[in-house]
C-alpha cells in the first residue's frame with residue numbers, strides 16, 4: 094500500500110511569467126494529507142485556488158485556474174512534476190498571476206521537488222483505476238485521445254506537423270518508473286512556430302516568451318542556437334503537458350493514455366470525461382497487483 098506524500102521542506106523558485114513577462118516568486122510548501130495541490134496568491138490577500146478540474150478557467154494557450162475571480166496561470170509544467178513525482182499534497186504560494194516559465198520545461202520544478210524532498214503521511218493514496226476504456230474523438234477532426242485499463246500510468250503520444258524539422262513523432266513511456274519522467278520528459282521544452290509567436294504578441298500574450306523558454310520553429314529550421322535537447326523533444330513536451338492536465342483529476346490514474354495530435358483542449362476534455370464516466374473506473378488504494386517500481390514517487394525523497 095502506498096501513502097499520500099507531501100514536501101519535506103519548503104523550496105523557493107523565481108522567474109518571469111510567460112504571458113505577463115513580470116517577475117514572480119514561488120514557494121512550494123508541505124500540506125496536510127487530503128488537501129491536494131492548492132495555489133495561494135500571496136499578492137491577492139492569500140486567495141486560494143485548488144488545482145482541480147472544477148477550477149479550470151478560460152485560457153487557450155496555457156492552463157489557467159480560477160476561484161472567486163482570482164486566477165493563476167501556466168500551472169501545467171509544475172503540476173506535471175508534482176503529479177509524476179507522486180506529491181499528492183502541497184501549497185504553492187505565488188506573488189503574481191502566473192507560475193514562472195523558467196526554461197519552458199519541467200526540469201527546474203523536478204529539481205526543486207527533489208531539493209525539498211518528500212515525506213509520507215499515514216493516509217492511503219487512492220488511485221483512479223480504469224476498468225473500461227474512455228475515448229474523446231471529435232467528429233470534425235482526426236485528432237483523438239483515449240485511456241485504457243493499465244496497471245500503471247503509461248502514455249503513447251503521436252504528433253504530426255507539416256514542418257520539415259518536425260513531421261511525425263511518436264513515443265511511449267511508463268511515467269511512474271524511476272527516472273522516466275525526470276529524465277525523459279521533464280527537460281523537454283515548450284515549442285512554437287515563429288508566426289504564432291507574432292500572433293500571440295499582437296494579442297498581448299507571451300510577453301515573457303523568448304528562445305530562453307521555448308523551442309521556436311522558423312521557416313529555415315529551429316531558431317534556438319543550441320538546437321534540441323532530444324531529437325523528438327516536441328512529442329516529449331506534449332506528454333509532459335498531458336501529465337500536467339491529468340493532474341487536475343486530483344488523484345493518480347492507473348491507465349494507458351493513447352493520444353494522436355492532441356493538445357490542451359483534448360487533454361481537458363479527456364479529464365472531464367474520465368470524471369463523468371464513473372462506470373469506467375474505481376477508486377482504490379494500492380492493492381499489490383502492480384510492480385512496486387510502477388508506483389508514483391518511487392525513488393525520490
Ligand SMILES: [Zn+2]
Pocket residue numbers: 169170283330334
Ligand atoms: Zn507545455
